[in-house]
Amino acid sequence: QVRLQESGPGLVKPSETLSLTCTVSRVSVSGEYWTWIRQPPGKGLEWIGYAANNGATSYNPSLNSRVSISVDTSKNEFALKLRSVTAADTAVYYCAKGRSTPNYWGQGTLVTVSS
Amino acid sequence: DVVMTQSPLSLPVTLGQPASISCRSSQSLVHSDGHTYLNWFQQRPGQSPRRLIYEVFNRDSGVPNRFSGSGSGTDFTLKIDRVEAEDVGVYYCMQGTHWPPLTFGQGTRLEIK
Numbered sequence: 001q002v003r004l005q006e007s008g009p010g011l012v013k014p015s016e017t018l019s020l021t022c023t024v025s026r027v028s029v030s031g032e033y034w035t036w037i038r039q040p041p042g043k044g045l046e047w048i049g050y051a052a053n054n055g056a057t058s059y060n061p062s063l064n065s066r067v068s069i070s071v072d073t074s075k076n077e078f079a080l081k082l083r084s085v086t087a088a089d090t091a092v093y094y095c096a097k098g099r100s101t102p103n104y105w106g107q108g109t110l111v112t113v114s115s
Numbered sequence: 116d117v118v119m120t121q122s123p124l125s126l127p128v129t130l131g132q133p134a135s136i137s138c139r140s141s142q143s144l145v146h147s148d149g150h151t152y153l154n155w156f157q158q159r160p161g162q163s164p165r166r167l168i169y170e171v172f173n174r175d176s177g178v179p180n181r182f183s184g185s186g187s188g189t190d191f192t193l194k195i196d197r198v199e200a201e202d203v204g205v206y207y208c209m210q211g212t213h214w215p216p217l218t219f220g221q222g223t224r225l226e227i228k
Contacts, residue, residue: 045156045164045207047217060216094163100152100211101169108163 002027004095004106012089012113018082022095022106029053029071033099034078036069038091039108046091050099051078085113117141117213121206121220127228134195136223138208143188145212152211155184155193158222159204167206168193195225203227 008020022034033056036048049059051069059067063082071078082089090113096102118141128134144151155168166175168184171191181196195202208220 044222045209045219047214047219049215058215062216100214100217101154101166103166103169103175105163105165 002097002104004097004104006093006095006106006109008109008111010110010112012085012111013115014086014113015084018080018085018089018111018113020080020093020095020109020111021077022079023075023077024097025076027097028073029076029078030073032097034069034071035096035098035102036080037094037096037102037105039094040088040091048080048082048093087113089113116216117144117210117218119208119210119218119220121208121223124221124223126223126225128195128198128225129228130200131197134198134202134225136193136206136208136225138186138191138193138220140189140191140210142213144191144210145188150212151187153184153186153191154209154211155182156207156209157202157204158207159201162204164207198225198227200227 003025005023012018033050033052035050051057053071066083068081092108092110094108095106097104120139122137153171156164158164167178172184183194205222205224207222
């Protein structure tokens with residue numbers, strides 16, 4: 001069974017960069033698409049974007065140019081960076097496998113933006 | 116962006132009774148490759164979302180056969196034949212045809228009456 005585990009700081013200051021990593025087990029990150037999705041407390045799901053190790057990426061236009069996702073085949077993980085965060089970026093962040101139909105998800109990690 | 120509209124947003128159901136959730140998209144979800152990328156996810160309290168159904172009607176491994184998906188074009192439905200206590204949670208439809216961005220419905224909260 002594929003396993004994904006998010007990791008990173010649970011608290012980020014406003015205007016700084018949110019950085020998360022998703023460690024993937026039991027499958028190679030090569031040749032697949034890897035996605036980030038977030039969920040503000042008590043709200044619905046928002047797609048952030050995806051990346052593949054061949055350099056393919058796609059991001060939610062609502063996040064403008066603040067977001068980047070990268071895949072590291074040497075560590076079998078992928079990463080999310082979200083720059084210039086505000087309180088509106090406070091959410092549980094999920095990593096997932098797949099593009100149009102993500103099938104395996106991590107347990108999620110809560111990131112709070114606060115000074 | 117493709118807008119996904121679910122109804123109802125709250126669904127109280129008696130144990131053992133059927134339940135049905137509707138999901139409508141603001142444009143057809145038929146992709147140029149012929150596939151329709153409409154998925155259903157279940158999020159139990161305190162858990163991450165779990166995919167139940169992909170491409171309209173395909174049940175994921177381990178998903179009970181009381182769950183079924185149907186529909187086409189812009190109109191889709193998730194049905195539960197006989198609701199059990201473990202089905203409590205929020206259900207989301209998600210389209211993966213037109214992106215960016217991929218979009219989700221608002222969620223339907225299923226509770227036991």
